Amino acid sequence: MPVSLHDQLVVAISSRALFDFEEENQLFDRDPAGYVALQRSRLDQPAPPGVALPLVRKLLAFNTPEEQRVEVVLLSRNDPVSGMRVFRSAKAHGLSSIQRGVFTQGRDPFGYLRPLGAHLFLSANAADVTEALRLGYPAARVLTESAGASAAHPQEVRIAFDGDAVLFSDEAERVYQTQGLDAFQRHEMEHVAQPLPDGPFKPLLAALHRLQQAAQAGTTSGMRLRTALVTARSAPAHERAIRTLMDWNIGVDEAMFLGGLAKGEFLREFEPDFFFDDQTGHVTSAAAHVPAGHVRSGIANP
Structure with missing residues (x-):
């Protein structure tokens, strides 16, 4: 019987919303090959935390071994090689429970929100957010320059x-x-x-x-x-x-x-x-x- 995400809160998130990839992103549009090479050279270097990482960490903390209440899925315009770094970065930041991801190598990713049944899509890409909203999914463009979340309420x-x-x-x-x-x-x-x-x-x-x-x-x-x-x-x-x-x-x-x-x-x-x-x-x-x-x-x- 196939695995189902039914009855879970499903959050789809781009790599730039979860991690600070702003330096790498400067290459993404003007030099795709250079971007992939840079990410490949940094496979073993965890990316710094991004704006939405504290939210994701807290949401995943609702899960227990007996009950999975929240599922976080990476949904990114990154290529699969860069996706390796994203997953490794997630593990380095204690988010090894993030195990699912879709990496489209520049192609529009928002169509995959439907099979995921996503309740939220967080991305730094304004066009992707607009299209996700048009399709009827809650979506927001993460302001990567935002202040960090408070650590005052860990639970x-x-x-x-x-x-x-x-x-x-x-x-x-x-x-x-x-x-x-x-x-x-x-x-x-x-x-x-x-x-x-x-x-x-x-x-x-x-x-x-x-x-x-x-x-x-x-x-x-x-x-x-x-x-x-x-x-x-x-x-x-x-x-x-x-x-x-x-x-x-x-x-x-x-x-x-x-x-x-x-x-x-x-x-x-x-x-x-x-x-x-x-x-x-x-x-x-x-x-x-x-x-x-x-x-x-x-x-x-x-």
């Missing part, structure tokens, strides 16, 4: 999400962008009892909710999970967002309705292992403090 994964165009659709954001704040507030109050349509990251939040429930039931390794909604919404528009989560039967542990305040300082206090937002200004603000990813979705990303 807890913390993930923060923007609301509109990330957890929810950009329906309300379109009203705000085209008609202004007053029209947005009126629209949200008029539709307060109507749940917002699903956004691209609802499947990830749902999968994290299942993982959180398993952790609370004591069927994982003792790791915990904490989620936060960090949104520019404010009262009274906050109510529709909360009602939508209630309709989904999915809760978040914290909610910040910031009314347009810069998110970076608030995220620094929450200390997420990763933050997802659709607007480049918010992502840039966040990246000065925490690991951040840009969700190229909605009206803010035409």
